[in-house]
Amino acid sequence: MKKNILITGGAGFIGSHVVRLFVNKYPEYNIVNLDKLTYAGNLANLKDIESKPNYSFVKADIADLDEMRRIIKEHKITGIIHLAAESHVDRSIKDPFTFARTNVMGTLALLQAAKEYWESLPEKYDGKLFYHISTDEVYGALELTNPEGIESPFTTTASSSEHHLAFGTEFFLETTKYNPHSPYSASKASSDHFVRAYHDTYGMPTLVTNCSNNYGPYQFPEKLIPLFINNIRNRKPLPVYGKGENVRDWLFVEDHARAIDLIFHKGKVADTYNIGGFNEWKNIDLIKVIIKTVDRLLGNPEGYSDELITYVTDRAGHDLRYAIDSRKLQKELGWEPSLQFEEGIEKTVRWYLDNQEWMDNITSGDYERYYTDMYQNR
Numbered sequence: 267m268k269k270n271i272l273i274t275g276g277a278g279f280i281g282s283h284v285v286r287l288f289v290n291k292y293p294e295y296n297i298v299n300l301d302k303l304t305y306a307g308n309l310a311n312l313k314d315i316e317s318k319p320n321y322s323f324v325k326a327d328i329a330d331l332d333e334m335r336r337i338i339k340e341h342k343i344t345g346i347i348h349l350a351a352e353s354h355v356d357r358s359i360k361d362p363f364t365f366a367r368t369n370v371m372g373t374l375a376l377l378q379a380a381k382e383y384w385e386s387l388p389e390k391y392d393g394k395l396f397y398h399i400s401t402d403e404v405y406g407a408l409e410l411t412n413p414e415g416i417e418s419p420f421t422t423t424a425s426s427s428e429h430h431l432a433f434g435t436e437f438f439l440e441t442t443k444y445n446p447h448s449p450y451s452a453s454k455a456s457s458d459h460f461v462r463a464y465h466d467t468y469g470m471p472t473l474v475t476n477c478s479n480n481y482g483p484y485q486f487p488e489k490l491i492p493l494f495i496n497n498i499r500n501r502k503p504l505p506v507y508g509k510g511e512n513v514r515d516w517l518f519v520e521d522h523a524r525a526i527d528l529i530f531h532k533g534k535v536a537d538t539y540n541i542g543g544f545n546e547w548k549n550i551d552l553i554k555v556i557i558k559t560v561d562r563l564l565g566n567p568e569g570y571s572d573e574l575i576t577y578v579t580d581r582a583g584h585d586l587r588y589a590i591d592s593r594k595l596q597k598e599l600g601w602e603p604s605l606q607f608e609e610g611i612e613k614t615v616r617w618y619l620d621n622q623e624w625m626d627n628i629t630s631g632d633y634e635r636y637y638t639d640m641y642q643n644r
Contacts, residue, residue: 267393270296272343274328274376275350277307279485280399283523284347289315291527298341299323301350310624311484328372334379345395346380347530348373351457353401354488355450359582362449369453370460373398377464384470396461397473397530402515402542404455404476405438406445407585410513433513433546437591438476440538447583465536473533475526477541478590481610482519483617487628491611494553495618496625498560498571508580510550513587517543518610521603528599539599542590545607550575559615 271288275281276299289297301307303325315321322341326333328350337343351369352358358365377396384394411434446452458474465472481491494504525541533539547555557571595601605613618625 267344267389268294268296269344270298270342271345271347272298272300272338272341273347273349274300275307275348276323277301277303277309277311278349279306279311279482279489280480280519280522281349282308282311282484283482283519284349284526285312285321286315287520287523287527289318289321293318293320295320296341297321298337298343300326300328300337302327304352306353306486308484308486308628310627329367329375331375331379334375335382338379338383343380343383344393345397345530346376347397347399347526348376349399351454353450355403355448356488356581358448358450358453362453365449365453366456369450370456373457374460377460377470381464381468381470385468391469391471395471395473395530395535396464397475397526397533398458398461399526400458400474400476401451401454402438402476402478402540402588402590403448403451403585404444404446404458405442405588406447406451408436408438408587408589409434410511410587411435413511433548433587434589437589438540438542439591440476440540440594447585462536471535473529473535474538475529475541476538476590477522477525478515478517478543478588480517480519480522482614483621484624485519487625490549490552491556491614492618492625494556495560495615496629498557498574499564499619499622501571501574503576504553504557504571504574505576505578506550506553507578507584509577510548510553511586512549512584513546513589514549514552515542515588515590516545516547516552516607516610517541517603518605518614521605524604525595525601528601529595532599534598539595540590540592541595541601542592543603543607544592545603546587546589547607555611556615559611560619563615563619 276285285299352365444455446455461472464470485492561570
């Protein structure tokens with residue numbers, strides 16, 4: 267059976283990396299990129315593959331059930347990799363209804379449209395898969411039992427005991443109880459439950475993965491790393507929530523895309539896999555690494571941009587620590603991060619500094635106007 271893969275949110279940060287990987291690695295697949303092209307969707311992220319014969323783009327809203335029915339049937343979709351989501355916590359605090367509509371009702375519309383189409387086929391669910399990408403934030407927060415942390419970052423070459431000594435002894439497992447604290451994480455938790463319910467109720471082949479913070483090229487510059495790189499370059503303040511003591515586990519986006527590829531092809535149906543970088547950093551320490559790297563690459567003296575750090579009122583309900591344990595994925599499927607953090611952050615900073623035109627188009631809004639005009643005039 268020929269694989270026709272629908273990747274939702276494929277013009278976004280993580281989605282564009284997944285689309286690129288699948289289009290280039292699997293020329294025998296038809297890859298359909300579905301994106302609403304909201305503020306975070308940018309087709310300039312995929313200019314290098316937009317003319318490939320096995321790639322097509324569809325502009326649509328995943329919450330439109332009739333449109334999802336039409337697209338899935340028209341393209342004879344055999345597999346769905348669902349990344350489309352509203353994902354910025356600050357925006358969810360200001361506008362929770364948009365997050366509920368996209369993340370919950372959008373996921374439900376996709377599930378229902380896929381169910382109806384696949385059940386109409388002679389082979390029904392045979393060879394089909396609905397793969398839902400979620401977040402570690404659905405698990406809530408972990409205690410920070412070692413606030414000072416340790417001096418060196420950790421990769422999977424460190425022992426598990428060393429890793430967990432970084433900032434605490436607790437970590438998120440696939441069996442960790444859900445305890446979301448923000449409208450964003452609550453909406454993702456709800457969508458996770460719907461995906462699993464469609465497997466348990468209807469027998470739909472599903473998978474769920476929960477991933478830690480991603481970083482790398484093409485990330486929308488409201489997120490910490492690209493925002494701070496751009497602000498340092500332009501001598502703008504670096505807003506740090508509270509005292510910058512919140513801890514996050516960071517994963518290079520291309521390693522996440524590789525994990526998605528592996529799980530899509532070899533993951534166990536109805537299972538859950540955590541994807542993490544074994545790479546915990548306090549926000550303030552991460553920011554200092556970014557400052558040091560950007561200043562060095564720009565030729566600034568060491569410490570030149572430290573004065574840009576500006577402490578601001580902490581975010582409401584700000585979780586203190588996330589830490590993913592992805593040993594199940596490593597043990598069962600053989601995945602592990604390919605880059606140590608020092609390599610990944612160097613690669614990331616260089617990309618943003620070398621692609622200032624991309625950044626300028628984002629911050630000016632030119633990318634939205636260009637692609638809106640292009641699709642309205644078709």
